[in-house]
Amino acid sequence: MMDLTGPIAPWPADARRLFEKCLHEALDSPRAWLTPPRTGLPRLREALAAHLRLPYDGLSVTGGIREQASALFRASEAVVIERPAFRDVPRLAYEHVRDVALMAPEDILSLDGDLTGTLVWVTSPARNPDGFTLTDNQAATLTGIGRRCARLVVNQAYHWAAPQAPRPDGATLLGSLHKLAGGGGQLGWRFSPEGAGRERPSRGGPPRAWQDAWAGFVERGGLDALAGPGLRAASRRCAAFARTFVPPPGVEIRFGGDGPSLLLVFAPDGPSEESVVDAFAAAGLTVSPGASFYCTRTAVRLSFTAVTDADLPECRHRAERATAAIRPLVHGTPHDA
Numbered sequence: 272m273m274d275l276t277g278p279i280a281p282w283p284a285d286a287r288r289l290f291e292k293c294l295h296e297a298l299d300s301p302r303a304w305l306t307p308p309r310t311g312l313p314r315l316r317e318a319l320a321a322h323l324r325l326p327y328d329g330l331s332v333t334g335g336i337r338e339q340a341s342a343l344f345r346a347s348e349a350v351v352i353e354r355p356a357f358r359d360v361p362r363l364a365y366e367h368v369r370d371v372a373l374m375a376p377e378d379i380l381s382l383d384g385d386l387t388g389t390l391v392w393v394t395s396p397a398r399n400p401d402g403f404t405l406t407d408n409q410a411a412t413l414t415g416i417g418r419r420c421a422r423l424v425v426n427q428a429y430h431w432a433a434p435q436a437p438r439p440d441g442a443t444l445l446g447s448l449h450k451l452a453g454g455g456g457q458l459g460w461r462f463s464p465e466g467a468g469r470e471r472p473s474r475g476g477p478p479r480a481w482q483d484a485w486a487g488f489v490e491r492g493g494l495d496a497l498a499g500p501g502l503r504a505a506s507r508r509c510a511a512f513a514r515t516f517v518p519p520p521g522v523e524i525r526f527g528g529d530g531p532s533l534l535l536v537f538a539p540d541g542p543s544e545e546s547v548v549d550a551f552a553a554a555g556l557t558v559s560p561g562a563s564f565y566c567t568r569t570a571v572r573l574s575f576t577a578v579t580d581a582d583l584p585e586c587r588h589r590a591e592r593a594t595a596a597i598r599p600l601v602h603g604t605p606h607d608a
Contacts, residue, residue, distance in 0.1 A: 273586055275558050277532060277574030279453045280505065286496040293487035294480075303480040307332075310467045311460075312482040318489035319460050323430065325444070331467040332476035335447045335459040336428060337363065340392075343443070344368050347421060348388030353379050355534070355564040357399050360392065360426070373565055376403070380412050386420035394426040396433035397530025400564045400572040402509065404529045410437035417441045431498040432506045432530040448485075451497040458485055501576070505531035508575040508583055516587050519594050525570075532574040534561065535594070542597055544569045554593035556586065 282290075297303060310316065311332025320327040333339050340363050344350055349370035352361055356373065364371045374382075379393065393413065396404035405413070417423030417439055425438060427446040438444065447459030457477055461467075476482060488494070506529060513526040513533055521541055526533035537547065544560050547569060551558045561570025578586055 272552075273556050273582060273589065274577045275556055275573045275575065275586070276577075277559065277572075278577045279450070280501040280576050282452070283496060283500050286493055289491060289493050289496065290484065290488050293491070293493070294484040296487060297480045297483035300480070300483060303483070305479055307476060307479040307482055311476045312479060312486060315476075315482045315486035315489070316467075318486045322489055322494060323446070323460070323462075324434075325462050328466050328468070329462045329464060331461050331463070332482060333445075333447075333459040333461050334457050334476055335449060335454075336426060336445045339445050339459070339461050340364075340424075341367060343390060343422065343424060347390040350390045350392065351379060351382070352392045353394065353398075355398075355400055355561070355566050356392075356394065358563050358565065361565060364392075379416075380409060382416050382420075386416070389420045390422045390424060391416060391420050392424045392426065394428070395438075396427070396436035397429035397506070398527065399429065399530065400532045400559070400561075400566075400574075401525045401527055401534045402432075402506075402530040402532060403527030404433050404436045405439070407437045410439045413439035414441060429502070429530050431494070431502050436529070448494070450502055451494060456485075458482075502531060504580070505574070505576040508578065508580060509533055509573075511583060512573070512575065512587060512590075516590060522594055522597075531576050532572050534564075534566070534570045534572055535590075536561070536566070537569040537597075539568055541569055544571070547571055547593075547597055550596045551590070551593040553596065554589040556589045556593060 315332055316330050317327055320330045337359060340360060344364050344367040347368055350364045350368045351372045351374055352364060353376050354373040361373060413423060423439060423442045425442045425444050427444050428450050430446055431451060441464050444462035448456045509531050513524055518524055521538040523536045524533060525536055544562060548558060548560055548571060551571060559572040
């Protein structure tokens, strides 16, 4: 069975050795267990700011995106989230806000009227699950929307898939190292245009020694050592699959060009999502249901983080088998008709 559900790739040996060295150095410091500043250890803030091309004064260290999302939603009267979206984001919004709207990206870009008290949430670059990244024109449009709403938030969890992607001016940027290092890293950042000192994160970041170790790791190129064979390699595999896989009638590839994941979307009168997931499993591929991303039609997400370049032809062959088996359900006629 080939896993296309998107688990994080194992760390390369050179990255593991580098982090071990950085962690030992951090633990040897006499200040290792002092409480770090609420906005994060200055050394780590500087390293992340340089790596992410963001001003130091606005960047703070966090424990990840979810905790910041909850705090931002609690402070909002209404929330607009693009669709498709990773399911935890709308779930958190529904927990804290009564007025939550899920909108297609093109509808968000056309928002008008009174947005007072409204938080607008988008994801770029390499939106999960379909790999779309904002264009320069779209980022400029969102800059204008950001001036009319209470807050514009851009989720940059997949920053390394397209590090030069445009960012709307004046946006709050959220990110984490989870897509590179795994969720256990419990390390993220928040960029606040108001300044990290004036607008503190919802809580302090990880322990001082942990932040110090990561600072050394970032300073010595550790994030690139993870991203190269991890997220960037998976993104290349995803793009190669999108170029070479020919879906049958009734199935559409949705891939914006960046990131490790794409969607296969089925015709409105097509099969149930459960039957599609089962067909892929029967062909030897585990995939994620589109319902996990609030897709409006039957869809599955394929993510290429846990397979190799050599696996790609077999992935394509198994996907062809799966979609061929589904075709009778897509067309409502026998497969050989």
